[in-house]
Amino acid sequence: MYPNKIGVKSSTGCIDLRSDTVTRASPEMRQAMAEAVVGDDVYEEDPTVNSLEERCAKLFGKEAAIFVTTGTMGNLLAIMAHTMGRGEIIVGRTSHIHRWEVGGYARVAGVCATTLPINHDGTISLESIEECLCVGDNHRPQTKLICLENTHNFVGGKALPIDYLSKVRKLAEPYNVKIHIDGARIYNAAVKHNVSVAEIVKDADSVQMCFSKGLGAPVGSILVGSKEFIDQARLDRKILGGGWRQAGHLAAAAHYALDHAIEVIKKDHERAEKLAKSIKAFNSSKIKVDDLNMTNMVLVTVDDPESAVATLQKHGVLAIHFDKNRIRAVLHKDIDDDGVEKAISAFKALV
Numbered sequence: 001m002y003p004n005k006i007g008v009k010s011s012t013g014c015i016d017l018r019s020d021t022v023t024r025a026s027p028e029m030r031q032a033m034a035e036a037v038v039g040d041d042v043y044e045e046d047p048t049v050n051s052l053e054e055r056c057a058k059l060f061g062k063e064a065a066i067f068v069t070t071g072t073m074g075n076l077l078a079i080m081a082h083t084m085g086r087g088e089i090i091v092g093r094t095s096h097i098h099r100w101e102v103g104g105y106a107r108v109a110g111v112c113a114t115t116l117p118i119n120h121d122g123t124i125s126l127e128s129i130e131e132c133l134c135v136g137d138n139h140r141p142q143t144k145l146i147c148l149e150n151t152h153n154f155v156g157g158k159a160l161p162i163d164y165l166s167k168v169r170k171l172a173e174p175y176n177v178k179i180h181i182d183g184a185r186i187y188n189a190a191v192k193h194n195v196s197v198a199e200i201v202k203d204a205d206s207v208q209m210c211f212s213k214g215l216g217a218p219v220g221s222i223l224v225g226s227k228e229f230i231d232q233a234r235l236d237r238k239i240l241g242g243g244w245r246q247a248g249h250l251a252a253a254a255h256y257a258l259d260h261a262i263e264v265i266k267k268d269h270e271r272a273e274k275l276a277k278s279i280k281a282f283n284s285s286k287i288k289v290d291d292l293n294m295t296n297m298v299l300v301t302v303d304d305p306e307s308a309v310a311t312l313q314k315h316g317v318l319a320i321h322f323d324k325n326r327i328r329a330v331l332h333k334d335i336d337d338d339g340v341e342k343a344i345s346a347f348k349a350l351v
């Protein structure tokens, strides 16, 4: 048993490394939100939402897009629209969709899942996917969808290997099994591999990306895919109560976030690397960095995560107790170079 995902509560003045979801809108972003031209989005008349959806469809190289409240909603809509309540999905055992979305795929989308282990690099082994694909056996649920996560949160925000998706596609395509990417942090993956987001998702049928993580907007996700798929997702979004009205104020924040995405994410990666390397340089048996090949996250192994988190908090830094013996620190736009130095000093107290 581990504490809930976030654990300690934010206190003013702390360096908050619990997640990249904790960012606040900058004054410039707030200005853009205040000035947004808006309309009723259920009538598809909000120009700022419409332009965001068009922009994202192009950005991801897909036909269409829909702006939704959260990553959880985007993922659930993808599962609903791809499966239409039939069959099963294949999903990583430690993926967000399976572990942290309250089982929505079963309860709301009405499908079951084959869950498979996640490798150290965030992939699911191709052999195990192939073994589980089930099409045409009338005793078993038919595989409709494979869900991947890029970057993969549970292995510390690793970007999946660049050629992995096309290999999964080769397995799935002959059976008409679709591929959905939970790309809550797909920008981190694209920046890590130095490719465009369109390139990194070209073999996926759909992608969900969060504006409210490293991109720094307060709310919102985008779901992209074929026009037919997005039309279905739009109907399903209404079922979930996700048809919103003057959402252009939020879409304006998302536009602003996209304008600055690459520079912000690059900085986060540099700062995460600095923190990870500094902890490694302590050369202590009491605190070990899991891996240096990450994006904006640093996973650290300690003997007693609960007391490590408490010690960090005493030194003005918030991190989360991630699992049995690891804590997680996430870099984001509200942590500057000075914040990283403070974080390094706090981690030193764990040595």
Ligand SMILES: Cc1ncc(COP(=O)(O)O)c(C=O)c1O
Residues within 6 Å of the ligand: 021, 069, 070, 071, 072, 073, 096, 097, 149, 151, 153, 182, 184, 185, 210, 212, 221
């Ligand atoms: C990988 C991943 N997918 C999806 C989500 C869900 O996003 P939201 O909190 O906006 O529902 C998260 C949130 O932390 C995440 O880390």
